[in-house]
Amino acid sequence: MSDNHGHHESHHGHDSHDHHHDEHHHQESFVTKYIFSMDHKTISRQFLITAVIMAFLAMLMSFIFRLQLAWPGEEFAIINFLLGDKMGKDGMINPETYMALVTIHGTVMVFMVLTGGLSGTFSNLLIPYQIGARDMASGFLNMLSYWFFFLSSVIMMWGFFIESGPASGGWTVYPPLSALPQAMDGSKMGMTLWLVSMSLFIISALLAGLNYIVTVIQLRTKGMTMTRLPLTVWAFFVTAILGVLSFPVLFSCALLLIFDRSFGTSFYLSDIYIGGQALEQTGGSPILYEHLFWFLGHPEVYIIILPALGLTSEIISVNSRKPIFGYRAMIGSILAIGFLSFIVWGHHMFMTGMNPFLGSVFVFTTLLIAIPSAVKAFNYITTLWKGNIRYTPAMLFAIGLVSTFISGGLTGIILADSALDINIHDTQFVTAHFHIVMGVSAILGMCAGVYHWFPKLFLRHMNKTLGYIHFWGTFIAAYGVFFPMHFLGLAGVPRRYYSNSAFPMFDNLIDINIFITSFAALAAAVQLIFLFNFFYSMFRGPKSEQNPWNSNTLEWTTPMANTHGNWPGALPVVHRWPYDYSKPGKDQDFVPQTVPLAEGEVDGGGH
Amino acid sequence: MIKFLVYVAIILGALAIGYLVRVFELASSLKGTKPEVITEKDNKLQARLMLFFLFAFFAYVIWNLVEFAPRMLPVSASEHGVEIDWLFNFNMAILFFVFTITHIILFYFAFKYYGRKGIQVTYLAHDNKLEMIWTIIPAIVLAIIIIFGLKSWNKITSDADPNSMIVEVYAQQYNWTARYAGADNKLGDANYRLITATNDLGMDEKSAEGKDDIIVKNEIHIPVGKEVEFKFRSRDVIHSAYFPHFRAQMNCVPGMTTMFHFTPTITTAEMRKDPYVIQQVKEINAIRQAAAKKEGRTEKPYEFNYILLCNKICGKSHYDMQMRVVVDTEADYKKWLATKPAFFAAPPADATKKEVAEIK
Ligand code: HEM
Numbered sequence: 001m002s003d004n005h006g007h008h009e010s011h012h013g014h015d016s017h018d019h020h021h022d023e024h025h026h027q028e029s030f031v032t033k034y035i036f037s038m039d040h041k042t043i044s045r046q047f048l049i050t051a052v053i054m055a056f057l058a059m060l061m062s063f064i065f066r067l068q069l070a071w072p073g074e075e076f077a078i079i080n081f082l083l084g085d086k087m088g089k090d091g092m093i094n095p096e097t098y099m100a101l102v103t104i105h106g107t108v109m110v111f112m113v114l115t116g117g118l119s120g121t122f123s124n125l126l127i128p129y130q131i132g133a134r135d136m137a138s139g140f141l142n143m144l145s146y147w148f149f150f151l152s153s154v155i156m157m158w159g160f161f162i163e164s165g166p167a168s169g170g171w172t173v174y175p176p177l178s179a180l181p182q183a184m185d186g187s188k189m190g191m192t193l194w195l196v197s198m199s200l201f202i203i204s205a206l207l208a209g210l211n212y213i214v215t216v217i218q219l220r221t222k223g224m225t226m227t228r229l230p231l232t233v234w235a236f237f238v239t240a241i242l243g244v245l246s247f248p249v250l251f252s253c254a255l256l257l258i259f260d261r262s263f264g265t266s267f268y269l270s271d272i273y274i275g276g277q278a279l280e281q282t283g284g285s286p287i288l289y290e291h292l293f294w295f296l297g298h299p300e301v302y303i304i305i306l307p308a309l310g311l312t313s314e315i316i317s318v319n320s321r322k323p324i325f326g327y328r329a330m331i332g333s334i335l336a337i338g339f340l341s342f343i344v345w346g347h348h349m350f351m352t353g354m355n356p357f358l359g360s361v362f363v364f365t366t367l368l369i370a371i372p373s374a375v376k377a378f379n380y381i382t383t384l385w386k387g388n389i390r391y392t393p394a395m396l397f398a399i400g401l402v403s404t405f406i407s408g409g410l411t412g413i414i415l416a417d418s419a420l421d422i423n424i425h426d427t428q429f430v431t432a433h434f435h436i437v438m439g440v441s442a443i444l445g446m447c448a449g450v451y452h453w454f455p456k457l458f459l460r461h462m463n464k465t466l467g468y469i470h471f472w473g474t475f476i477a478a479y480g481v482f483f484p485m486h487f488l489g490l491a492g493v494p495r496r497y498y499s500n501s502a503f504p505m506f507d508n509l510i511d512i513n514i515f516i517t518s519f520a521a522l523a524a525a526v527q528l529i530f531l532f533n534f535f536y537s538m539f540r541g542p543k544s545e546q547n548p549w550n551s552n553t554l555e556w557t558t559p560m561a562n563t564h565g566n567w568p569g570a571l572p573v574v575h576r577w578p579y580d581y582s583k584p585g586k587d588q589d590f591v592p593q594t595v596p597l598a599e600g601e602v603d604g605g606g607h
Numbered sequence: 608m609i610k611f612l613v614y615v616a617i618i619l620g621a622l623a624i625g626y627l628v629r630v631f632e633l634a635s636s637l638k639g640t641k642p643e644v645i646t647e648k649d650n651k652l653q654a655r656l657m658l659f660f661l662f663a664f665f666a667y668v669i670w671n672l673v674e675f676a677p678r679m680l681p682v683s684a685s686e687h688g689v690e691i692d693w694l695f696n697f698n699m700a701i702l703f704f705v706f707t708i709t710h711i712i713l714f715y716f717a718f719k720y721y722g723r724k725g726i727q728v729t730y731l732a733h734d735n736k737l738e739m740i741w742t743i744i745p746a747i748v749l750a751i752i753i754i755f756g757l758k759s760w761n762k763i764t765s766d767a768d769p770n771s772m773i774v775e776v777y778a779q780q781y782n783w784t785a786r787y788a789g790a791d792n793k794l795g796d797a798n799y800r801l802i803t804a805t806n807d808l809g810m811d812e813k814s815a816e817g818k819d820d821i822i823v824k825n826e827i828h829i830p831v832g833k834e835v836e837f838k839f840r841s842r843d844v845i846h847s848a849y850f851p852h853f854r855a856q857m858n859c860v861p862g863m864t865t866m867f868h869f870t871p872t873i874t875t876a877e878m879r880k881d882p883y884v885i886q887q888v889k890e891i892n893a894i895r896q897a898a899a900k901k902e903g904r905t906e907k908p909y910e911f912n913y914i915l916l917c918n919k920i921c922g923k924s925h926y927d928m929q930m931r932v933v934v935d936t937e938a939d940y941k942k943w944l945a946t947k948p949a950f951f952a953a954p955p956a957d958a959t960k961k962e963v964a965e966i967k
Pocket residue numbers: 172301302304305347348366367369370373408409410411412413415416417421424425426430433434437438439
């Protein structure tokens with residue numbers, strides 16, 4: 001990648017808040033520039049590359065256990081190749097390895113890829129750029145947040161290299177299973193590593209989140225009022241608030257689990273007889289863990305999807321050459337979703353013996369959250385209406401997201417109906433729901449972001465033909481994998497089963513599983529294309545001009561170089577909202593935010 | 608060695624694609640076009656693909672329904688389950704309608720408004736009326752869904768009939784045990800500290816209510832048409848007692864007792880005669896026999912049974928934690944239960960205890 005640092009030019013542009021840069025940046029060495037960098041753009045790239053690698057590993061894990069589900073007991077050279085002779089002996093996996101793979105796959109995807117990776121990449125890249133700031137409020141904390149994230153990712157994978165194997169109680173690691181080493185091998189050292197990794201991850205998320213919040217509040221450039229912020233920044237901002245409010249709860253949740261595991265406390269344990277022995281602990285409750293976990297866990301799923309929706313808002317508007325429909329309604333929806341996401345967590349616990357009345361309350365709040373979600377979907381569709389759609393690969397991914405967000409959201413309404421959840425809780429129906437609404441949607445959103453902002457990340461373009469193939473392959477494979485999964489759930493097949501062959505009643509479902517695994521193979525294959533395109537274009541892709549998509553937002557007013565401090569001269573001044581596309585009476589179909597309002601011109605969508 | 612070859616192959620493959628892309632890019636820059644610029648031709652192709660996807664997607668959805676729906680669970684064998692199934696279909700009908708409409712509009716717009724020269728874009732930033740409509744309509748639909756849903760939920764989770772029969776289902780890694788309350792229909796006390804090799808459930812000998820309790824492994828029988836109140840306990844980790852055929856489920860949580868009650872309506876024998884079930888069993892047996900033949904073993908034909916399975920990840924054999932459930936006629940049930948002695952029965956109590964211990 002070419003790094004034409006405009007160091008000298010950047011001098012006069014520095015504002016007082018980052019004068020400390022001036023002191024060292026002449027001695028910038030390779031280490032401070034690429035490794036322990038405090039520059040938001042470099043940190044963004046670090047998050048992205050780490051996330052791409054983690055996503056790839058997590059995808060390989062899923063492919064291995066999909067092979068087991070489609071052809072239980074069969075030997076596959078590739079399993080042996082990937083897992084080695086210990087875990088992949090004879091090209092097969094045993095139940096414990098299966099559960100370990102499912103657990104680490106889920107944890108890595110949810111936290112490392114779609115939380116750390118997604119927010120880490122795009123909040124870091126776009127918050128300073130789009131609000132017109134020279135960098136994050138604290139470059140140092142920002143750097144720390146990446147390195148905690150990196151350490152946490154390494155420790156999470158470490159589990160595969162220890163004798164007893166990684167954590168294997170599912171990504172939710174409910175105690176007592178996860179608390180008692182006697183209960184399964186995965187609850188030994190592997191679980192300790194999981195907890196250490198997650199604690200570091202939480203620190204990273206909190207450092208990052210606080211930084212994002214402060215930056216958005218404090219460092220907006222002149223004229224950038226809250227109602228002129230691009231929806232991306234709104235999404236990142238609310239996401240950061242959700243994270244700062246909910247991650248500490250996960251931290252306590254994990255801490256109490258650490259105590260129960262190591263110091264003989266009984267927060268989550270009571271009346272247990274295991275391994276031929278009655279345990280001393282009484283008076284705790286595993287249900288307490290579930291409450292604490294899901295108090296984070298539900299906001300967490302929105303921490304994942306909101307940034308993806310934010311990216312989508314921007315990409316759909318830019319490429320439809322139309323203002324995003326209902327800008328204020330979109331902000332309202334983000335805020336409503338953010339608020340409601342804190343009072344719905346109980347819908348993961350309908351079957352825990354929860355008081356049925358309390359269950360009803362959670363049914364009510366959960367279904368409320370579907371309203372702002374629906375508003376967002378309708379607004380996206382209306383933005384396309386009578387547009388002039390330019391099909392960049394990013395635009396395809398964004399439209400794909402709208403589709404999966406709708407299909408997955410609809411099955412959420414079924415699950416939120418506690419009476420219906422009785423029969424489908426913890427079945428493959430749930431797996432289908434959350435993969436479509438969260439997994440696939442957020443991955444599509446993230447890809448959209450990568451294609452769209454690649455010119456800002458690496459100053460070059462990705463190959464569009466490979467991008468098209470990547471999109472269609474991924475989109476088709478996603479529905480190929482997850483659509484039939486609903487039916488497995490409705491046939492009564494539980495989640496997290498190593499094999500269904502212990503139940504003859506499931507034998508007629510085996511070809512559904514083969515069907516699913518075949519599409520999983522397709523999905524994996526097209527990701528290889530992406531991987532190639534990503535690294536190839538980073539170094540050899542065609543160089544991008546300054547504003548390749550004719551966008552209005554501020555990041556495209558900076559030169560196509562990794563300028564330290566972002567703008568070589570003074571900071572840009574903002575005069576209008578970011579969505580003036582195809583505004584009547586203008587000679588171009590876009591009006592950058594830095595263009596002053598004409599006389600009598602109304603801002604914010606009026607004209 | 609093989610590993611090494613695979614790596615070499617991967618690297619060579621990547622290089623090959625790299626050169627292809629390079630050649631492609633050079634060729635297009637020779638022609639004077641920029642490969643990264645999106646042309647009208649691109650837009651048109653992708654727009655057509657969007658429309659094509661719409662049709663293919665709905666064909667696929669319908670194919671899924673036709674092909675996979677007949678493998679779903681048979682008709683519910685419990686009273687409340689029929690209501691759940693009705694509610695599910697009712698909600699699904701609404702949601703499927705929404706799914707269809709939104710997807711048609713989404714992909715149709717994506718097709719229709721592809722970018723080309725001379726197109727007239729409508730600058731539309733918001734429209735209060737439209738936005739009101741699509742806030743209020745979902746709100747109304749959701750209100751209907753909530754009202755129907757909570758009505759059923761309240762009914763299903765209301766207190767059990769005081770005369771219902773009480774059965775305990777006890778979970779441990781990786782099996783189930785059932786305890787019948789005996790003539791007094793009351794379960795005796797139990798305590799995890801009393802668990803021994805012969806007293807699997809930790810039953811308290813001193814508890815008067817427990818004197819007539821009966822412990823059964825491997826299968827659980829319940830009489831048709833009678834409400835059963837299940838009480839769930841777990842010895843070690845969280846399990847979930849899932850009775851798919853009865854649309855019933857409840858977590859089993861160590862340290863507490865959870866409950867769920869339902870009324871079975873179809874005996875096992877009757878269910879085996881259901882045409883839908885017969886068809887499924889036939890298909891399953893065809894698959895099983897074919898597999899057995901391929902492996903050169905013989906396989907007893909599968910017979911339909913209700914099942915209780917574990918639905919909360921609980922350890923390495925989570926996938927094989929099951930118990931047969933048999934719904935009998937009242938008379939058959941009584942006959943069956945009469946063959947089972949009470950756990951604390953006077954001699955030959957030893958024999959019973961031994962039997963239980965052995966199965967473990
Ligand atoms: C219309 C909105 C939605 C509703 C009504 C809804 C409802 C539900 C319910 C009730 C469950 C629990 C099911 C069960 O365990 O039995 C669930 C699970 C889940 N949902 Fe959603 N959901 C919605 C949207 C979302 C979104 C937007 C995401 C993520 C971006 C998401 C991610 C998840 C995940 C990850 C789980 C599974 C957690 C686990 O048990 O591992 N959902 N959803």
